[in-house]
Amino acid sequence: MAEFDPATARKRTAILVVHGIGSQRALETVRGVIRGVWLDEKNPADKGKRIWTHPERDGSDIDLAVMTTNTVPDSPDGRLVDFHELYWAHLMSETKAVAVLLWLYELVRKGPIMKLGMNGLWWAAAIFLCLMNLSFAVLVLQGILLFSGNVAQIMLVAPFLLLFASLIVGLVVAAKWKAFRLIKLLALFCVIGIVVIATYFIVEKFFPGDRNVPDGAELFTLVALPTLIALLASFMLMGRQGLRAFCRALVISVVVFGIFVGTDRYWHPDTSLAVTMVKAWVWGLNSPWSVAAASAVIGLYLIVNAAFLQPYLGDAARYFRNSPANVAVRRAIRKEAVDRLANLHASGQYDRVVVVAHSLGTVVAYDMLRAYFSRVCNELPPVEELGADFDAIDSATWQPEDAKATIEDKKALRIKARATIASIAAAAAKPTPQQQTPKSWLVTDFVTLGSALTHAYFLMCLGKTAADLKAEGRLNTEQDLKDDFARRVGEREFPTCPPKRLDRDGLLTFTNPKTHRKQIHNGALFGLTRWSNIYFPRRQLFWGDAIGGALSPIFGYHIVDLAVSTRKAGGDDFFTHTAYWDVRRAPDTCQAPHIVTLRNAIDLAENATAAIDLVDDGDDPSTHEGN
Numbered sequence: 001m002a003e004f005d006p007a008t009a010r011k012r013t014a015i016l017v018v019h020g021i022g023s024q025r026a027l028e029t030v031r032g033v034i035r036g037v038w039l040d041e042k043n044p045a046d047k048g049k050r051i052w053t054h055p056e057r058d059g060s061d062i063d064l065a066v067m068t069t070n071t072v073p074d075s076p077d078g079r080l081v082d083f084h085e086l087y088w089a090h091l092m093s094e095t096k097a098v099a100v101l102l103w104l105y106e107l108v109r110k111g112p113i114m115k116l117g118m119n120g121l122w123w124a125a126a127i128f129l130c131l132m133n134l135s136f137a138v139l140v141l142q143g144i145l146l147f148s149g150n151v152a153q154i155m156l157v158a159p160f161l162l163l164f165a166s167l168i169v170g171l172v173v174a175a176k177w178k179a180f181r182l183i184k185l186l187a188l189f190c191v192i193g194i195v196v197i198a199t200y201f202i203v204e205k206f207f208p209g210d211r212n213v214p215d216g217a218e219l220f221t222l223v224a225l226p227t228l229i230a231l232l233a234s235f236m237l238m239g240r241q242g243l244r245a246f247c248r249a250l251v252i253s254v255v256v257f258g259i260f261v262g263t264d265r266y267w268h269p270d271t272s273l274a275v276t277m278v279k280a281w282v283w284g285l286n287s288p289w290s291v292a293a294a295s296a297v298i299g300l301y302l303i304v305n306a307a308f309l310q311p312y313l314g315d316a317a318r319y320f321r322n323s324p325a326n327v328a329v330r331r332a333i334r335k336e337a338v339d340r341l342a343n344l345h346a347s348g349q350y351d352r353v354v355v356v357a358h359s360l361g362t363v364v365a366y367d368m369l370r371a372y373f374s375r376v377c378n379e380l381p382p383v384e385e386l387g388a389d390f391d392a393i394d395s396a397t398w399q400p401e402d403a404k405a406t407i408e409d410k411k412a413l414r415i416k417a418r419a420t421i422a423s424i425a426a427a428a429a430k431p432t433p434q435q436q437t438p439k440s441w442l443v444t445d446f447v448t449l450g451s452a453l454t455h456a457y458f459l460m461c462l463g464k465t466a467a468d469l470k471a472e473g474r475l476n477t478e479q480d481l482k483d484d485f486a487r488r489v490g491e492r493e494f495p496t497c498p499p500k501r502l503d504r505d506g507l508l509t510f511t512n513p514k515t516h517r518k519q520i521h522n523g524a525l526f527g528l529t530r531w532s533n534i535y536f537p538r539r540q541l542f543w544g545d546a547i548g549g550a551l552s553p554i555f556g557y558h559i560v561d562l563a564v565s566t567r568k569a570g571g572d573d574f575f576t577h578t579a580y581w582d583v584r585r586a587p588d589t590c591q592a593p594h595i596v597t598l599r600n601a602i603d604l605a606e607n608a609t610a611a612i613d614l615v616d617d618g619d620d621p622s623t624h625e626g627n
Helices: 028-037 097-110 119-148 154-176 180-206 216-267 273-280 290-320 324-346 361-379 387-394 407-429 452-460 466-472 478-490 593-602 610-617
Strands: 012-018 051-054 066-069 080-086 352-358 443-449 509-511 518-520 530-535 560-563
Touching: 012 028, 012 324, 012 361, 028 066, 028 080, 028 593, 080 324, 080 361, 097 119, 097 216, 097 290, 119 154, 119 216, 119 290, 154 180, 154 216, 180 216, 216 273, 290 324, 290 452, 324 352, 324 361, 352 361, 361 443, 361 452, 361 518, 387 407, 407 443, 407 530, 407 610, 443 593, 452 478, 530 593, 530 610, 560 610, 593 610
Parallel strands: 012 080, 012 352, 352 443, 443 530, 530 560
Antiparallel strands: 051 066, 066 080, 509 518
């Protein structure tokens, strides 16, 4: 690491902005943040402020320029600020539509166990996916029926006879090799097949049909086959949670069935009621409504997919879904992020780094911080050199799940954490007897905006395996996901704020069994870095921010959650997920609470009070009970 001597070098702050989901353009988000926290031409307080743009010092990338300020007003040390952007959208490339659809199916498998107030969205999406399965089944079977040019029951009889013949041949082969267990199983299936065949002939005999109504087997195929195939597909793709949604999709279909019966009776009063009812089931192959209804459902999905799902949720689908191709993309993004943070530390220009992340970018930034901290925690200066503030944090009794942490507790952690990072920087700049240069950790603040981490249980955890749930005869529950999250915290996979104390370890340190000396563990990250989370409260799903929310009930009660509004008088605007740095929102513009809070959280002047006093404005933890 390049040496930084805090006593002689001019102080500089690096603001690393991490953009969110969607078709992001390079520097679009960082320029928005700059308008919000530094230079708004319509804000009188920003008079005299300047910004200059220049490439990265290594000259490797001129598309992602660095934006440098003049001296920050009220800064006690004449501080300058460099704004950087971690741009990762290009690594996502084009997300395939099928990848988004498969991810939606996986989310449905987890069940309606999202944050309070969001389960209605889960039900709407799950039911719509079931309706889409019905639509696909209708259109595919209609195509087969059209090209076969035969009666519909052929589509049922032909696959059945092929399967039955395979079972008989398998039974013969199993008998030849005396595979008795397999013989029993195949014999059982053959008996079931014989019962089905007998049932078919009975139905044909007692329900022969007439000129207006087809025979029993044909009628069953026309009316029920698409529904049965869609039911099987929903179960295979979405599990038992999919069956719950499918039942509700059938309720909707029954209501539509009644509407179609009434409509047909109005249009064709001379037609018999039996004929009307036979053709009124919307997912029947003989229904005049089926193709139009199925096409409308699929067409609606394609529109929503093109306008919203693929451009926005596509990034989330690729980042959270653990398919091999997605893992490669996720690793590339994390490597880019960790390398960028490492370069900021190694440049020797900064004594403070602030990470500001939005939306899905908060997950990327969280992964970046925990990955880089894990890389350097073993190479930080010896804990004996880090002073009393470090020792006070390490010996503290704070725990992430303790909702009774007081305002004084949170302020104390923030004050001591900032002092400790300064101590780490000073200790890292000193030469050591072994001529080794210790690493440093300079990330003083993590500021999240509209963070998708508020859905961490649902998006980042798996709960119990399908086999375990089947053995227990139940569905996945929210508690299963919370238990999975707690396990990962206990294994120090997910750092919390404050860190989770394990066994006899300190809050920040553990005793290395090889050297018998204390050293900083990889879960200590947010005992050193202050975490402020800004969000617009969600009201009736679409007012406020449905993606963001409080983080302290999940990642630790020393996170300062800050609920904001775009108006001094309070109230909710429609879909404010992208408004966190919007200085044009009427009527209060740059004086609006969300802009004032953002400026205080980043605290460009580093005057040692703004980021501390922010705790007074944080949420009361009791308001988040049950999240």
